[in-house]
Amino acid sequence: MNNTIQYKGYVGSVEFSEEDGIFFGKVMGIRSLISYEGESAKELLNDFHDAVDTYLEHCKEEGKKPELAFKGSFNIRLSPALHKKLFLYATAHQMSINQYIEDTLEASPASKLVI
Structure with missing residues (x-):
C-alpha cells in the first residue's frame, strides 16, 4: 500500500x-x-x-496565493566539518555548493522516481 x-x-x-x-x-x-x-x-x-x-x-x-509544497529550496543541517569539505570541493570545481548538491542528488536513486 x-x-x-x-x-x-x-x-x-x-x-x-x-x-x-x-x-x-x-x-x-x-x-x-x-x-x-x-x-x-x-x-x-x-x-x-x-x-x-x-x-x-x-x-x-x-486573494491569497496558495502555498506550494515544493518550492525548490529547503534547509539542511550538517556538521561544520562536512560543510567545509563541501565548500572546498565545490570551489575547487568552480561550482556553488547548491550546484554540487543538486548534481549529486540528481544522480541519486530518488531522482529516478516517477511522479
Whole structure:
C-alpha cells in the first residue's frame, strides 16, 4: 500500500485508525492544515480532492496565493566539518555548493522516481 496520494501538485499522507475504523491524512509540506478522511480508500481519495479544491477556492476568494509544497529550496543541517569539505570541493570545481548538491542528488536513486 502506498502511504501518499497526489492531486494538483499536493501530496497527502494516508494513515489508518484501527480504533476508529477510518483512513485519514493531511496535506504535507505546507503550513496550512488541510486534512481529510474516509471509511474506504475511495472515500479518502474523494475527500482529499475536495479538501484541496476547497483550499484552492478559499485562497482565490481571499486573494491569497496558495502555498506550494515544493518550492525548490529547503534547509539542511550538517556538521561544520562536512560543510567545509563541501565548500572546498565545490570551489575547487568552480561550482556553488547548491550546484554540487543538486548534481549529486540528481544522480541519486530518488531522482529516478516517477511522479
